[in-house]
Amino acid sequence: MNLTDIPALRRYWYPLCREADLDNGPLAQRLLGVDLVLWKSDDGKPNAVRDRCPHRTAKLSRGFVENGAIVCGYHGWAFDGAGKCLKIPQRADPAATGKMRVDAFHAKTYGGHVWVALENPVEDIPVFAEDGDPAWRRIPEFVENWACSALRVMENEFDNAHIEYVHQATFGNTRDPIPAENEIEEFAGGFVARAVVRAANRKIGADYTGATGDLTTRTTVHRYWFPFLRKLELTFPNGLCHRIVTATVPVDDAHTRLVQWVYRNDTDADVPAEKAIAFDRAVTLEDKDILEATDPYVPLRDYMTAERHMPSDKPGLIMRRMLVAAADAG
Ligand code: FES
Ligand SMILES: [Fe+2]
Structure with a gap:
């Protein structure tokens, strides 16, 4: 399937x-x-x-x-x-x-x-409270096609284990491969994953967060809405919030339209939009590079056995379970 x-x-x-x-x-x-x-x-x-x-x-x-x-x-x-x-x-x-x-x-x-x-929608688009609120600015980031499965891209968003390896030039490579644990709470139509993620703080990251020191943390509240929408709320130690909305739209089974924008509670004078975008650009290109090297076919009915898993894969397994349930419901 x-x-x-x-x-x-x-x-x-x-x-x-x-x-x-x-x-x-x-x-x-x-x-x-x-x-x-x-x-x-x-x-x-x-x-x-x-x-x-x-x-x-x-x-x-x-x-x-x-x-x-x-x-x-x-x-x-x-x-x-x-x-x-x-x-x-x-x-x-x-x-x-x-x-x-x-x-x-x-x-x-x-x-x-x-x-x-394509047909009468069963859910409305989630309301993003920041949209139109003068305390927040909206920065458009990316609208582009990737040659991989939309499901693999969305699973990757919630995969804390890949950060250390894939994001070596941005916030990974902290010399500690043990991923931050996601605390997951499911709701009808999705889930929230909460974690405190360790992050290397290189120049590109410091430009974006204003944080100092070699290492920092990101407190993350990460919502997933079935089937291909997420909002990642990042709070940095200095109180800055960077909230990323990403849709990994299935163009077809082997291609994804990545659509992303952010809300931030600072101003262009604090961090110019280009610098906020530059960090997310570097991060997403690191993801794209490895994701385009994965199989566009993602096992669904036999998802528990057709690929091997580890605890940090749990968010993706919930997505696969929800997709199978949707297919069964017709
Ligand atoms: S009007 Fe003839 S092909 Fe469209
Ligand atoms: Fe990533």
Whole structure:
């Protein structure tokens, strides 16, 4: 069983791009193996329909936006955000036009990003209390595709054992491989993992936290929302909070769209956004390098036996268990 074999995953919201990415016309995306075209209507609302014209299959993303509709670049058929054909330039009869449709999906903006659900969502997007609160700034970080499984990326986020080895140039390599233990509390639809993580404090990290000394700690409150969303709340010893929202969106079974932004309770004068981003950039590229060297197939039904595990793998095992339960529920 692969991720794209689980129909329940179609009923969740996934961020695919930043709002501003739709300012210059239609954008092609893929979600759970489904090719989509996203665009913005004249009122600024995002739309998502299948990226395949019902006339001769041309990709609608190769077309253009006119009067808020997506227009196919091949023969000019136009569709609205509900998938309804508004215009067939070659036919005067509006009845013929009205019968043509393209599959349409749910789309909305939140947290500066455009989110899509392929079917009626069973959960709303979690509310991030920092969003819009003047005590916090929101810094967009990454929107990019990785050549690996979305599940492996999300499991990795909660894996304290890899830090020492993978993050050698950033906050790992402290000469102590014993990982911080996650204290896990499950809730309906996810879990919270709490830990105090030891971290090397190299220049790149000191730039980002303002902490001094060779070694520091991060108190972490780390929420996971099924299936591919997390929020990592990091508190540094000086009281600075750096809260990372990451979605590891399944583009298909072998590709992930990594979408990440942060909330911080400091100002650009304290730590410039570029420095906050620079540390997370270095960390995520260390992760990407090793994750793209893993098998895109992740065992699900036989997850307890098909790979070997250790105690620090527990968060990922909960995710696998939840995926199997979702597949069984239909
Ligand atoms: S293929 Fe799109 S209008 Fe002909
Ligand atoms: Fe990592």
